[in-house]
Amino acid sequence: MALNGAAPPRGSAAATAANLRRRKTGGTGGASGGTAGNMLQFYTDDAPGLKxxxxxxxxxxxxxxxxxxxxxxxxxxxxxxxxx
CATH class of the missing domain: 1.20.5 (Single alpha-helices involved in coiled-coils or other helix-helix interfaces)
Structure with a gap:
């Protein structure tokens, strides 16, 4: 990151890291991502299929x-x- 508050160059590793930090997760929980929310659907009572x-x-x-x-x-x- 630049000291003056300007954004890093677009293709740099710093820009990629900054974008990853700003990215919102799809799940409702803070630590769970979108994939974890989808995987939990398989283990609920509402999941379709043979139980x-x-x-x-x-x-x-x-x-x-x-x-x-x-x-x-x-x-x-x-x-x-x-x-x-």
Missing amino acids: ISPNVVLVMSIGFIAFVAVLHVVGKLYLVGTKA
């Missing part, structure tokens, strides 16, 4: 992993049975 608890997601994930492991074992046993 399932984290426990259900965990159980379904473990069940899927177990199902794939069983398919691998069945596939190996099937190959052993056809070669004999």
Whole structure:
């Protein structure tokens, strides 16, 4: 910044920093930006879509992993049975 109060040259790093300081945030909170406000919409009760608890997601994930492991074992046993 210039000492006499004049604006820095337009393309300089000081001008960019001054513009970033003056920029208003989109959110209502002081520290939250526009992106944080949009991300919070996914976690509200008003969000559209299927609402399932984290426990259900965990159980379904473990069940899927177990199902794939069983398919691998069945596939190996099937190959052993056809070669004999």
